[in-house]
Amino acid sequence: MVKEDYKNLGFECRETNANYISYFKDGKWDEGKLKDTDCITISAFSPALHYGQEAFEGLKAYRRSDGSIQMFRPTENAKRLRRSCERMLMPLVPEEKFIDACEQVIKANMDLIPPYGSGATLYLRPFIIGVGRNLGVKPAKEYLFSVICSPVGSYFKGGLAPNKFLITDFDRAAPNGTGDSKVGGNYAASLWPHQVALDKGYADCIYLDPLTHTKIDEVGAANFFGITRDNKFITPKSSSILPSITKYSLMYLAKEKLNLEIIEGEVFVDKLDIFAEAGACGTAAVISPIGRIDVGNKQHVFYSETEVGPITRKLYDLLMGIQFGDIEAPEGWIHIVK
Numbered sequence: 015m016v017k018e019d020y021k022n023l024g025f026e027c028r029e030t031n032a033n034y035i036s037y038f039k040d041g042k043w044d045e046g047k048l049k050d051t052d053c054i055t056i057s058a059f060s061p062a063l064h065y066g067q068e069a070f071e072g073l074k075a076y077r078r079s080d081g082s083i084q085m086f087r088p089t090e091n092a093k094r095l096r097r098s099c100e101r102m103l104m105p106l107v108p109e110e111k112f113i114d115a116c117e118q119v120i121k122a123n124m125d126l127i128p129p130y131g132s133g134a135t136l137y138l139r140p141f142i143i144g145v146g147r148n149l150g151v152k153p154a155k156e157y158l159f160s161v162i163c164s165p166v167g168s169y170f171k172g173g174l175a176p177n178k179f180l181i182t183d184f185d186r187a188a189p190n191g192t193g194d195s196k197v198g199g200n201y202a203a204s205l206w207p208h209q210v211a212l213d214k215g216y217a218d219c220i221y222l223d224p225l226t227h228t229k230i231d232e233v234g235a236a237n238f239f240g241i242t243r244d245n246k247f248i249t250p251k252s253s254s255i256l257p258s259i260t261k262y263s264l265m266y267l268a269k270e271k272l273n274l275e276i277i278e279g280e281v282f283v284d285k286l287d288i289f290a291e292a293g294a295c296g297t298a299a300v301i302s303p304i305g306r307i308d309v310g311n312k313q314h315v316f317y318s319e320t321e322v323g324p325i326t327r328k329l330y331d332l333l334m335g336i337q338f339g340d341i342e343a344p345e346g347w348i349h350i351v352k
């Protein structure tokens with residue numbers, strides 16, 4: 015692909031050279047190996063297929079200006095996978111195995127990692143599934159851990175262009191459910207509301223807290239943040255949202271580099287006018303400015319429906335600068351692939 019094509023890359027899968035795969039049997043993981051296919055053979059009785067016993071992660075490999083490759087906070091993804099595995103009664107993937115698998119996949123797909131300056135990256139999708147013959151609702155005895163990948167560009171259309179989002183009555187997770195784990199069931203529940211939003215011309219839907227439906231929880235597959243008129247960075251604190259590594263990174267950068275006050279708390283949907291700017295953040299989404307939120311017959315416009323606000327832009331430039339190696343990162347955030 016030429017550099018220009020990478021600028022138009024969306025969030026789709028492309029063919030790659032190799033993927034990593036490892037099996038857990040008789041209480042232990044095997045060595046794991048690279049395979050030149052993304053097809054796997056598992057029993058049709060596998061509990062991952064019927065009961066959703068699975069968990070996944072998403073992180074990216076970034077090409078730096080000198081051509082070398084780095085990952086952004088991969089140990090945080092390894093830790094979150096661990097928490098998801100605990101929740102799903104699955105064996106833990108040791109942190110070293112997780113990082114080694116990502117590195118093997120990156121090295122095997124080096125020629126597919128988009129060029130520096132294109133804004134595109136190699137998206138890595140580690141996942142673990144419960145496999146084997148199992149009919150009752152109970153955890154599997156055997157597991158498969160794999161890392162697949164694809165070169166990707168923007169998740170939301172237009173990259174840093176503002177998008178509009180719809181608040182619906184649907185929930186993706188229950189108050190004491192699995193919303194804070196990265197597991198397939200949450201995403202299965204989100205397919206219908208996502209489609210409703212797309213059909214009505216929105217980029218995605220925004221979920222309210224499932225208990226009271228009065229507070230913002232999440233933006234589809236990304237976390238929400240707002241910047242108030244008096245320079246506070248406010249983001250929802252909720253047990254039903256995924257703890258976003260990007261969000262926690264932005265909270266640090268907003269405080270340390272932009273001197274904003276940070277609040278993880280309640281974001282009432284009838285008090286959106288405290289915000290001058292708002293955005294969705296995540297590995298795939300990076301930062302996508304929220305131009306407008308519609309709820310019922312009310313429309314709430316933030317900074318602008320067409321232009322990104324100044325603080326959102328500063329946060330985006332800082333985050334991308336760090337992720338692509340142009341800005342010095344806080345200690346431990348960057349993992350160079352050697």
Ligand code: PLP
Pocket residue numbers: 072232234235236237255256257258259260261295296297298
């Ligand atoms: N919320 C959901 C539901 C997600 O799927 C993601 C993506 O991983 C995020 C938030 C953002 O999390 P992170 O910044 O760790 O990618």
Ligand code: COI
Pocket residue numbers: 071072073235296297298299
């Ligand atoms: C990510 O941002 O890595 C995600 O996992 C979002 C994805 C579900 C599209």
